[in-house]
Amino acid sequence: MNIGVVIGEAKPTEVTAQSIRPLSVGEYVIVDSQNGKLLGLVERSIVSSDALTDIRNFDEAMESKEVAELNTRDKNYKVKIGILGFLDKLQKGQAIVPAVPPLPGTSILEATQQDLGMIFAPRSKEWIRIGSLLRNSEIEAKININRIVSRHIGILAMTGMGKSNLVSLIAKQVSSLQGTLIIFDYHNDYTNLSVPKISVTDAKINPRLLQADKLAEVIELRENADKQQRVLRESFTASVRQAKDFWTALEEGVSAFGHTTKGYADSASRVLDKIDDAKHRFSDILDPDCGDPVDLIKEGRVNVLSVAELSERQANVGLSYYLQELLNDRKDSYWAKKGRKLSRNTTKFSSPLFVIIEEAHVFIPKGEHTDTKYWASKVAREGRKFGIGLGIVSQRPRNIDPNVLSQMGSLAIMKIVQDDDQQQIASAAESLSKDLLTQLSSLNIxxxxxxxxxxNLPSIVHVDEVKGKAIGSDLDAVAEWSESTKYKEIAAESTQGLIQKDLLMD
Ligand SMILES: Nc1ncnc2c1ncn2[C@@H]1O[C@H](COP(=O)(O)OP(=O)(O)OP(=O)(O)O)[C@@H](O)[C@H]1O
Ligand SMILES: [Mg+2]
Known part of the structure; x- marks a missing residue:
């Protein structure tokens, strides 16, 4: 169906058209050019009225309104259309822009299911459905799961806009493909995810396997407490690491160092307090007898590793340990497949992994060093070769390390209004045009x-909502308050009942 005509000056990458109805920004159309059908994306849409221009007062506006309603030629629907390439080439995955601009007078046609289906919803197995195109809602939107494992993704949006929902959807799809997914869950958003054979566990840290400075972070020694740091470093010997009772051996080592080294008695006793404190407070997480924490991860499953109980510093130690071990395991597995002899004879994961880090601005921050950032950027650089993909999720893109962000080969960006967040994303993603960027503030959940x-092409989609889970939904304070008032009243009534009973008994 003809819905418009190219007017004015046309370029190979951009045309202006007059349309029969107001078109939506983000809608795909066909530009029926002399050299073949081109796919276009409506990037700007302007509606104006001749009668209702240059109005000086209310009465004039009311009169002009009537004139405008009577005159079918009054409205002017003008659109700017970005040319994405030849339709038949795009259907084969190639974006080839014409050398010659479409001539003024070229028809603009409505894009059909047949035109768009092959581009946005290819049929092969690695393309999984995540929703539908926002402005051509009858067209399915799919993503290529192979490319997220090899080229990484970033999911960025303001809080409450649907990041965890998208992660849950990806988790469901990966699960149906028997893939291995690891989600570091900082807010227990995924513990109720209904995915078959999901494995939900608390992330663990085995203190025996840490470097001394990492153990210091985990038991929360202050970074500038040099003497305490030294006490721990000197006492954390190979025999302590291997001791049957790890904590007792460490405590004995610390006490002995305090007694034998002049001027260190106070520091040693402070370290002992810290160890005692950590041992009790973090007994679920800091576990010298848990073996290798990586063994908690099961191949072919969705693994939700809760880091909700950990402080930021501990979570950072835990995450970096996992990332390091997972990358090394994938490397070993890769080299073993190539026939190289390895120092360790078994590898744990024989197929690609995908790791998702929530709250990425905390663990992969801009302008400061964290171990997680070091290992995440190594995974981002090397993961492609060895089959380990990284997904970073954040509501504060401006605070994520720009190097790591720019290594994310794909992005899902939901509503973002802050200018500095948008700028950071724009500099990380060259395929995000200015016009798409301006769309970000007007998106809905x-x-x-x-x-x-x-x-295959930048697109604006509506992501399917994952049903049957309780992820990060906004809490209903009003309902909870009224519940708690109800309980208080019941409690008060029953206490009164008891008091009256007591009085009667007297
Ligand atoms: N695609 C969607 N369609 C409809 N509703 C959605 C969609 N995605 C999310 N929602 C709704 O929005 C709420 C918040 O979504 P979600 O927890 O995914 O946001 P978030 O971006 O992860 O938030 P936070 O920054 O707090 O982690 C969900 O409870 C859900 O009801
Ligand atoms: Mg979330």
Whole structure:
């Protein structure tokens, strides 16, 4: 169906058109050019009225309104259309822009299911459904799961806009493909995810396997407490690491160092307090007898590792340990497959892994060093070769390390209004045009701009809502308050009943 005509000056990458109805920004259209059908994306849409221009007062506006309603030629629907490439080439995954601009007078046609289906919803197995195109809602939107494992993803949006929902959807799809997914869950958002054979556990840290400075972080020694740091470093010997009763051996080592080294008695006793404190407070997490924490991760499953109980510093130690071990395991597995002899004879994961880090701005921050950042950027650089993909999720893109962010080959960006967040994303994603960027503030919950390797073309989609889970839903304070008032009243009544009973008994 003809819905418009190219007017004015046309370029190979951009045309202006007059349309029969107001078109939506983000809608795909066909530009029926002399050299073949081109796919276009409506990037700007302007509606104006001749009669209702240059109005000086209310009466004039009311009169002009009537004139405008009577005159079918009054409205002017003008659109700017970005040319994405030849339709038939895009259907084969190649974006080829014409050398010659479409001539003025070229028809603009409505894009059909047949035109768009092959581009946005290819049929092969690695393409999984995540929703539908926002403005052409009859068209499915799929992402290429192979490319997220090899080229990484970033999921960025303001809080409450649907990041965890998208992660849950990806988890469901990965699960149906028997893939291995690891989600570091900082807010227990995924513990109720209904995915078959999901494995939900608390992330653990085995203190025996840490470097001394990492153990110091985990038991929360202050970074500038040099003497305490030294006490721990000197006492954390190979025999302590291997001792049957780890904590007792460490405590004995610390006491002995305090007694034998002049001027260190006070520091040693402070370290003992810290060990005692950590041992009790973090007994679920800091476990010298848990073996290798990586063994908690099961191949072919969705693994939710809760880090909710950990402080930021501990979670950082835990995450970096996991990332390091997972990358090394994948490397070993890769080299073993190539026939190289390895120092350890078994590897744990024989197939690719995908790791998702929530609250990425905390663990992979801009402008400061963290171990997680070091290992995440190593995974981002090397993961492609060895089959370990990284997904970073954040509501504060401006605070994420720009180097790591720019290594994310694909992005899902949901509603973001802050200018500095938008700028950071723009500099990380070259395929995000200025016009798409301006769309970000007008998106609704669950709407996302998808750019990068996981889609054939940048697109605006509405993500399916994952039902049957309780992820990060906004709490209903009013309902909870009224519940608690009800309980208080019941409690008061029953206490009164008891008091009256007591009085009667007297
Ligand atoms: N695609 C969607 N369609 C409809 N509703 C959605 C969609 N995605 C999310 N929601 C709703 O929005 C709520 C918040 O979503 P979600 O927890 O995924 O946001 P978030 O971006 O992860 O938030 P936070 O920054 O707090 O982690 C959900 O409880 C859900 O009800
Ligand atoms: Mg969330």
């Amino acid at each position: 669950g709407d996302a701009v998808l750019v990068g390797q996981w889609v």
